[in-house]
Every structure is written in C-alpha cells, then in structure tokens.
Amino acid sequence: xxxxxxxxxxxxxxxxxxxxLSWEELLHxxxxxxxxxxxxxxxxxxQGLVDWPEPILLPLGENLYIVAKDGQAIVKTRAxxxxxxxxxxxxxxxxxxxxRTREELLEIYPEEHLTIDxxxxxxxxxxxxVSGTLLDVDVVPPGFPVEVDFTPDLExxxxxxxxxxxxxxx
Amino acid sequence: MTNRTxxxxxxxSERLFNQTGHYQGLQTLENLEADPLKFESFHSRLLSTIxxxxxxxxxxxxxxAVRDFEEFVIGxxxxxxxxxxxxxxxxxxxxxxxxxIKFIIKNGYENNPGIRPxxxxxxxxxxxxxxxxxxxxxxxxxxxxxxxxxxVGAVSHELxxxxxxxxxxSVLTPDRYGEGLHISAEKVGENDEFRNDYLVRxxxxxxxxxxxxxDDKAKLSGCVMVREALRDIVDTFGLDYYKAATKELIExxxxxxxxxxxxxxxxxxxxxxxxxxxxxxxxxxxxxxAKNDFIDFVREEMTITAEGQIELDYEGSTGWSFHPFNCxxxxxxxxxxxxxxxxxxxxxxxxxxxxxxxxQFLPQGSIVNASYSGVATSLAWWTLIPIFxxxxxxxxxxxxxRGFTEEILMSTPTCMVGVTGFDQFGGPTxxxxxxxxxxxxxxxxxxxxxxxxSPIWNSxxxxxxxxxxxxxxxxxxxxxxxxxxxxxxxxxxxxxxxxSLWMVRNSxxxxxTISGSGCMNGGVFHKGLFGGYPPPGWKCLWAAxxxxxxxxxxxxxxxxxxxxxxRLLEEGTLTATDWYYGPDNQWSPNLVDxxxxxxxxxxxxxxxxxLERDTAMIxxxxxxxxxxxxxxxxxxxxxxxxxxTDVERDRVRQARLxxxxxxxxxxxQEKSRAAAGTVSPMVAxxxxxSAKLSAALVEQYKEFWQLDEFPYTETGEPDFTAPxxxxxxYPTSSSRPKA
Numbered sequence: 001x002x003x004x005x006x007x008x009x010x011x012x013x014x015x016x017x018x019x020x021l022s023w024e025e026l027l028h029x030x031x032x033x034x035x036x037x038x039x040x041x042x043x044x045x046x047q048g049l050v051d052w053p054e055p056i057l058l059p060l061g062e063n064l065y066i067v068a069k070d071g072q073a074i075v076k077t078r079a080x081x082x083x084x085x086x087x088x089x090x091x092x093x094x095x096x097x098x099x100r101t102r103e104e105l106l107e108i109y110p111e112e113h114l115t116i117d118x119x120x121x122x123x124x125x126x127x128x129x130v131s132g133t134l135l136d137v138d139v140v141p142p143g144f145p146v147e148v149d150f151t152p153d154l155e156x157x158x159x160x161x162x163x164x165x166x167x168x169x170x
Numbered sequence: 171m172t173n174r175t176x177x178x179x180x181x182x183s184e185r186l187f188n189q190t191g192h193y194q195g196l197q198t199l200e201n202l203e204a205d206p207l208k209f210e211s212f213h214s215r216l217l218s219t220i221x222x223x224x225x226x227x228x229x230x231x232x233x234x235a236v237r238d239f240e241e242f243v244i245g246x247x248x249x250x251x252x253x254x255x256x257x258x259x260x261x262x263x264x265x266x267x268x269x270x271i272k273f274i275i276k277n278g279y280e281n282n283p284g285i286r287p288x289x290x291x292x293x294x295x296x297x298x299x300x301x302x303x304x305x306x307x308x309x310x311x312x313x314x315x316x317x318x319x320x321x322v323g324a325v326s327h328e329l330x331x332x333x334x335x336x337x338x339x340s341v342l343t344p345d346r347y348g349e350g351l352h353i354s355a356e357k358v359g360e361n362d363e364f365r366n367d368y369l370v371r372x373x374x375x376x377x378x379x380x381x382x383x384x385d386d387k388a389k390l391s392g393c394v395m396v397r398e399a400l401r402d403i404v405d406t407f408g409l410d411y412y413k414a415a416t417k418e419l420i421e422x423x424x425x426x427x428x429x430x431x432x433x434x435x436x437x438x439x440x441x442x443x444x445x446x447x448x449x450x451x452x453x454x455x456x457x458x459x460a461k462n463d464f465i466d467f468v469r470e471e472m473t474i475t476a477e478g479q480i481e482l483d484y485e486g487s488t489g490w491s492f493h494p495f496n497c498x499x500x501x502x503x504x505x506x507x508x509x510x511x512x513x514x515x516x517x518x519x520x521x522x523x524x525x526x527x528x529x530q531f532l533p534q535g536s537i538v539n540a541s542y543s544g545v546a547t548s549l550a551w552w553t554l555i556p557i558f559x560x561x562x563x564x565x566x567x568x569x570x571x572r573g574f575t576e577e578i579l580m581s582t583p584t585c586m587v588g589v590t591g592f593d594q595f596g597g598p599t600x601x602x603x604x605x606x607x608x609x610x611x612x613x614x615x616x617x618x619x620x621x622x623x624s625p626i627w628n629s630x631x632x633x634x635x636x637x638x639x640x641x642x643x644x645x646x647x648x649x650x651x652x653x654x655x656x657x658x659x660x661x662x663x664x665x666x667x668x669x670s671l672w673m674v675r676n677s678x679x680x681x682x683t684i685s686g687s688g689c690m691n692g693g694v695f696h697k698g699l700f701g702g703y704p705p706p707g708w709k710c711l712w713a714a715x716x717x718x719x720x721x722x723x724x725x726x727x728x729x730x731x732x733x734x735x736x737r738l739l740e741e742g743t744l745t746a747t748d749w750y751y752g753p754d755n756q757w758s759p760n761l762v763d764x765x766x767x768x769x770x771x772x773x774x775x776x777x778x779x780x781l782e783r784d785t786a787m788i789x790x791x792x793x794x795x796x797x798x799x800x801x802x803x804x805x806x807x808x809x810x811x812x813x814x815t816d817v818e819r820d821r822v823r824q825a826r827l828x829x830x831x832x833x834x835x836x837x838x839q840e841k842s843r844a845a846a847g848t849v850s851p852m853v854a855x856x857x858x859x860s861a862k863l864s865a866a867l868v869e870q871y872k873e874f875w876q877l878d879e880f881p882y883t884e885t886g887e888p889d890f891t892a893p894x895x896x897x898x899x900y901p902t903s904s905s906r907p908k909a
Contacts, residue, residue: 016575019616019784026616029576034434042573058436058571062661062700062778092837095830108703110655110801112733115707115753117692119850120447120465123703127830132823134701134779139694141445141465141856142849143840145874146833150567152438156476161432 013041014048039162052080055167058152063133064090066154068168073154079131086154086170091146094126094135100142176275176285176318180250193252193421193526201415202422212407212415216255217518219399220244224257227392232384233329238638239604240630241327242385244392246400246416247271249318253522254416260325260628261511262301262504265525267323269299269500269901270307273355276899283357287313290359290390292368294331296547297900298355299500303331303548304338306353306382308389310362312397314409320416322396324389328382329601329642332375333548336590336600340548341683341755342450344459344492349548351375362394377590377598423515423523428478430514431527434577435568440472442564444556445856447693448493453757459492465693465856466495466537468557469867472564482506482561483531483906486866488859490540494548497538499901501547502530505554509561512629513579532903536863539903542892551627555584556688559612559626560696563775567699570615578777580612580619581626582665583687583695585708585771587672591680591760594644601643603670605650608633610665612774613658613702618787619665619774621652621796644677648766649730652794655801657773660702661782664774666796667705669732671768673718674761682767684710685755689772692753702776710756711735711768715747718764732768780806781819837875844871847881857882864905 007015015021016029043056046065050056054067054076063078066086073086075093083090099105100122105114108123124138124146138146158166174182186195202209224244228237235241243259251271253264270293279285291309294300300307304327312320331350333340340349351372358368364386372379372386404412449463450456469486490496497505506528515524532539537553559581566578584606593599607628611619624631636647649671658664674680688695689708698704711732721728721744729735729744736751738744746765750756758767783806791797802808807819847854860867861880868880 013573016616021616023617026576034430034574036433038573059573061567061570062782064700092833094833095827096833096836097826097830098836108659108805109706113653113656113706115692115709116694116704117447117753120445120692120853121694125826125830126833127826129827129832132826133781134826137698137701137703139697139704141467141853143844143847143853143857143871145870146837147441147870147874149442149564150438150440150571152436152571153474153476154438156437160476161437 009035009037010041010044013038014045017042017045017049050078052076057154057166057168060150061135063128064135066152071168073168073170077128077130077133077135079128079133081128081130087151089146089148091126091136091148095129097125097127099123099125176249176280180272180275183250187526193424193523194417196417196421199418199422201411202418209415209418212411213255213419215403216246219396219403220246220255220257223392223395224259226395227324227388230384230391231326231388233326233381234634234638234642235329235604236326236385236388238634239607239632240628241604241607242325242389244322244324244389244396246396247321247323248416248420249320251275251321252420253520254419256520258630260327261520262508262627263305263307263325264507264511264520265503265522266299266301266500267307267309267325268522268525269503270309270323270355271321273298273899273901277355285311285318287311288361289357290362290364291356292353292358293355295352295354296498296500297895299901301501301504301547302339302550303333303350303352304328306386308386308393310390310393310397312400314404319409319413320400322393324392326385326389328385329604330376330378330381330599332377333600335588335683336377337588337602337683338600339551339586339588339602340494340546341588341685342453342456342460342757343494343546343548344457345544346546347544349494349546359390362390364390377600419519420521420523423519423521424526425523426519427515427524427527431474431478431480434572434574435474435565436571437474437476440474440564440567442470442560442696444468444470444560444688444696445693446495446552446556446688447691447852448495449691449754452754463852464491465852466553467856467860468537468553469860470557470560472561474568479527479529481529481531484536484538485531485533485905486860486864487533487536487538488856489535489863490537490542490545494546495537495550495552496540496545496547497550497553498540498545498547499532499903501550501554502532502538502903505558506530508627509558509565513562513565513577530903531906533864533905541894543895544892551584552685552687555626556695559583562626563696563699566615575615578615578699580614580664580699580775580777582609582612582774583689583772584609584625584627585686585689585769586684587767587769588683589643589645589680592644592677594676599643603639603643605633605639605670606771607631609771610657610667610774612664613660613662613698613777615777616662618663619657621666622668623665644675644680645672646675647671648673648728651731652796653770654795654798656705656770658698658703658705658776659780659805660698660776661778661780662702663776663783664705667771667773669768669770671711671730671732671735671766673728674763674765676763678762680761682712682758682761683756684712684767684769686772690753690755695772696775698775699777701779703780704775705773707753708772709751709753709770711749711751711766712756712758712761713739713744713746713749713766714759714761716765717745718766732770735766735768781822785812785815841875844875845877845881854882855885858885
C-alpha cells in the first residue's frame, strides 16, 4: 500500500469511506487540518459504492443517503430502497423489529449480562427493506414517538457553507 | 490604568457583545493582524506557563484524585471573568470559574469583603457557577500596581466533601443540606495564606480534611506561580499589549469556533434524549423525600445554525426533584465545555470565545435548570454524563455527514463506588474510587472504542494503580479484569466492559454506595450510531459477613470476578449473612474485614450494523478474551471460515426481512396502546412529569400517534411551591423564546 504522502486526497478519502486505512494513516488524518475538499471527495467515494445513478447530496448515516431524484431530495439506502422525502421520517418507511420482552432481548444479549428492563426500555431495529441491513437501533421508552436523529438544513449547507446552489427544489 | 470598577467593566463588556456580536466589540484583531508571530508567541507563553504550573501542582497535592488521576485544572481569566487560557485537565471548569468571578463582581465583593492583592477566594457553590460540592475552586486576583489585570483560578475534585453518606458525591440526599460542605464564593485567605478559621472549618466539616487542605495549597501555589510568571510576561510584552491581546484571543476563539463548525459539521436539527432510571425505594433508611423510583427524561434538540452556532434546547424534560442529580446553569455549562474542548476546541485555543458561540436553553424548573434554592446537585453528573454523551453522539452524525468519519467519538457512563466508614489507619474516611476515570469509550467511526479509555469528564483520566486505591482505603483488590461479550455490538464495538472486585481489609466498619450514570436500575445509557447496539447492562455486588477468612486459611482460590463471587455465593461455598448481585444502585449494610464489594463498569455503545464487522477484528477479540465464540456467533454471524460467515450473515439479513414488518403497519398496531397509555408505572410517571412542565413532548406524541389526548396526566406528586434563591445575583437560563 502506498504511503499516506504518496496518495491523492481523493484516494485517502475513498479509502476512509471504505475503511481501508491503517491505524497510522487514520492518526495522520486525525492530526491533519480538516480540508475543505473532504465533503466532495466523500460524496464521490460513496457514489462509487452504490449501484443507482441518483446524485448523492448528503450522507445521513452508514448505508443511508439524501439523493437528488427527479428534481426532489429523497432518502435512499445503499441497497436502493427509497424512504421518502429528505426531511421526512424515513424510519417510518423502513421495516422494523421491536424487542420488548426479555426473551426478545436475549436473542441479542447473553443471559448473564442482560439487565435492560423491558418494562422501561424497548429496542426498535430499523431495517433496510431491500437488503436487511440495520440502519438504526432506537432505544426508547415504550410508546415514544419514532423520530429521526437528524434533519439537515440542506439549503443553508449548500448555498451558504459550500457556496453553490442545491441541485434540487426543497 | 483604569479607575472603573470591575462591575462597570463587566457591564460594558456585556453591552458591547450584545450590541456588536463581537467580544468587547472587537471588529478587528489589530495585534493579531499586525504581528501574528508575536501574537502566537504571547499565547504560547501564557499557555506553557499554565500547563507547566499544573505539572508542578501535582507534586504539592495530597489526594490521589489530583496526584494520580489528574482531577484538576488551572486557568487565566480577564478582569471581567472571561477565560483566556486553560491547562489540560478537567475542562469542565473553563466557564464555571468564569461564572464564579462574575458572581463575585455582580454581588458587590469589590466593596465587601473587598478584592485586594493576596486575597484568596474559594467556591464549590452551584449558585455561584459551581457544579457540585466536591469540585472546589480556588481563585486569586492579579494586580499590576493598583489595577486588577487578571484572575488566576484552579479547580480540583475532592474525594471527600463532608456529605451525609461519606463519599464526595452523594447518591441519596434529597436536598443540598446533605451534600456536604458548601463554600459559597467566600474569601478564605489574605496575603497569600489561607485563614486559620477557614482551615478549622475544613477540619471540622470533613472526615479526611488533609486531602482538601493539601489540594487547596497545591491550587494556591499554582495560582501564585502563574501570577508571578505574568509579571515577566507583562514586562516582556507591555501592559497595554497584554490587555489588548487577551481580549483578542477570546474574540479570535469565538471566530475560530464558528469557522470550525462551518468547515467540519453540517447545519440542521439533531434530536436525542436520555432517560436515567433512579431507584431508592429499596434503600431502607433513605429520607422520606427521596424514597421513590423515577425516570428523569431529558429531551435534547441540538441546532447548528447558519452562522455556525451550536444551540442546545431541553424543552420537554422532566422537572427537578428531591435527589442529587439536578443540574443548573453551572453544571450544564461545565457539561457543554467537556464536549466542546474534546470534540471541537482541541487545539490549545481553549477560552471563553467558544462560549460566546454556543447557547443552551434550559427550561426553568426542569432537571437541567432546577429552580429551588435548596436543590441538591451533588451528583449532577448522573444527569450531565448521559446528556452530553448523547451530544457527542449527535456531533458524530454531523461529522459523518461532512465526511470527517475519523472524528466520530462516543463515550460511556461513569460507574461509581463510594466507600465510607473507618480506614485501615483507624481514621474516619469517605471517598469515591476514581479508577472510574479509566472507563471504556463508545465506538468511534473508524475503530472500536478504547477498552480502558477516559471518562467524558476528564480526557486525561486513568484507572491508576490498584495499589494507590489499596493505600487510599481499607480494601484489597481481588480482581480487575475485562468481561467477555459485555459491550455495545456493532461494525465497530464499544470499548469492553471491565470490573473490579474488592475485599474489605483492616477495617471493622465500612459501607459502600455503588451506582452508575444512566445505566443502572435496568436503564440504558443511550443508543448507538447507525445500527450499533447499546451494551447489555450493568451490575454491582456486595456481600456482608462472609467466610472469606476460611478460604484464606485453607489456601483456596479467592473469587476474582463478580460473577465468580456470585456463583460461589449461590453454591454456598462462599457464605454471607446477606449479599446482592444485580442491576440496582446499592448502599450496602456495614461491612467488615473479609467482606466483598465490586462493580462491573459499563461497556461502550456500538457503531454500525454488527453484520458488517470485519472478521479479523472479531478474531482479535476472541484471542484477547473480549468475546466468546458463542457471543461472536450470535451477534456477528461469525463462523470459523470466511465463506461460512458470509453465508450466515446473508441468512441473518434474510431472517430480519422475514421477521420485520413495515413501520407503518407496526404504527397501526401500536396506536391503540399509545392511546390507552398502557406502559409500566415508571414510564407513565415519566411521561406525566414531562407533560407537567412542558407541552413539547405532549404535542410530539399526539402528532405522531394522531391522537387528540395525551394519556399521561397524573404524576401522583404533591403540588408545592419551592422558592428560588433570593438576595443575590446568580447565573440563570430559560427556555428558547417562542417564535
């Protein structure tokens, strides 16, 4: 593997996205100034990982993106499931497994260590409807509304922070 | 030379900031722009002076908390009380010391008791900017001729604070009257010497006053060293340059903070909550006001604005109550600072500029802004730690969205063992074992969490040597080890849980309190990221009246883990008159020589789908004993050859798809339950307490479930009026103004 110094910034970012950097290379990255080019390089790296053509506007989480499609911004999984508008509750378009009994929690955790009280807490596993990949695991009191952890201010981010127009209508 | 009072200078500084948005109204940074190298050299002189002084202070201090576990910090402040430069250490106190100085100024201390060269002020009072009684601030003014040009302050965490229970942080006190010795922004010394009456007060108010007194002397020595060094710095650079450049450093800090946010994060709204579970009804001798079980719900909405400001809004949180887990602006500012300094302001330019670029909206009367004059905050950390760990998680989402995955870092709860009684030297003692300062991290975005890292509240924290704790208190370690399969699972796992088991040694009267922040009593610290899981739980142990002496006499192996001790107790090989092993916080009965106590510290939360975990990392954990083959098989779909692992992981994904139902379908099934409010009494109580204080969660609940009524209306608690403090200025905060 070429050294950190020999690789282009894009090559390093792609390796970061694909988790192919060594610990020494990661340390180098942590200690280096945060380059303005990182965002575009990250988008480019992710775009190379997906099989669909829509341009990625923002990574929302592992295996989850906001993409531009037909002039609109929508949430899409890496495997291709489309989960509604960019600022909507994408979790409600996932499939879900809810664990609310000790027996259901024991499918995940060892008996001798499990002390999560299912009277107080339930686990909600949000699954990509195409691939079965776990997109998020919520840990909530029973009855708690399903909420998304992050709704970006896409317009401000693109227009004011990146200095370019957002390629979709919001 | 200025003849203006400190109060006039502080009010002018606040007016200029409110009017211009710039610290001290500085539109340009003239000294920085005129000669950047001189400016940098000036800052380096200040910072190196402070950091090297801190190293010296360690060798004056007496308590293991300062000497061995780095629980202290020292900093330089402007005359108005704004932080200019801070050492490493407990960064909690960047702004708490600021509030202490502003408290002094705004409450007329210039006139009475007066502020003169050689004076020493001290504080651990939450209403004067402090966090809790064990965090003791020592502060001196710095004069140039007759002009006060700076303050130097230091803070140490004291292991013993005179609490009702013994350890420095009380778990059970219902109000401030049981949380120990309060030093409420007081002048405690003159002419660089502590007053004798103050030292007598410490001797009478504390079980082990030597720790506090010698730490005080270390802090005073450090403050005086910085004061003397400042004379050289002022001589070198000139007084006018010193005054102007310190202001510019703060304004530069504000601008750099905004710039860093805009270049590394993404604007928008981030949501989270934490819900520490507290149980005290099983403790037989707890105060009637505190004898209850409840969940504190803290709703957190973080906004990163177009300008790059970070705002935290806690609307919807439950109210303060009769327990020591309450927070106020001082603790909340401290919690925010440990977040800012470790995740965003890590380049040495730590000053109050960043404080000017963030805001917290703390609803009055809530758990984050208790409004009762007698409220206890002794263990505010049991609320702060999960709150700000969750903010770390939210900032991780922001870093990921911008592409800076290498910066994602999550934390863990703190699990605490407190010991009180009589020590091995025959004296009264009370202390918290600060090996908790070496707890594991949560997972990172590019790596597993550290297995023995540092806590959220002290980035330099370490476990320390077991021998130091054996010297500190009447106990011997029987074991200190990792626990297999006990972390949050994920593509990157949380740091592994570890445990300590102690035997009481050379004491005939000692008891222990054992608890954890946000993870005890069946609760969960907080969720993981992007498909990662939280750890499975938390347990502690005590055993009174054991037959350990017979084991020793026979030469049998002593238990070295909590699980082993519990197994021997269940088998009857190890006998005890009474014992406990489980997930509830505990206050043991009196223990004597040969009795046992221990804690399983919590592991870190996970990151990403566990099925994406690299098999080489799994095998490394298997080799190191951090996972069992059964555990790796169940959680990671691990098989002994790569092809079989791939097949198993495909099978698990298909099984998930078969079992999972569309979320909309689940919603339709759940709606009637949500409408009826059929949840456990503790959860119903939590919802009702939130509704009592704010409509935020009520409206969110009704909108999501499409209901006209919120089912949780009765808290079952008495209505009473608890007055706020009166007669003096203190830092305040309030809800976000309605649009």
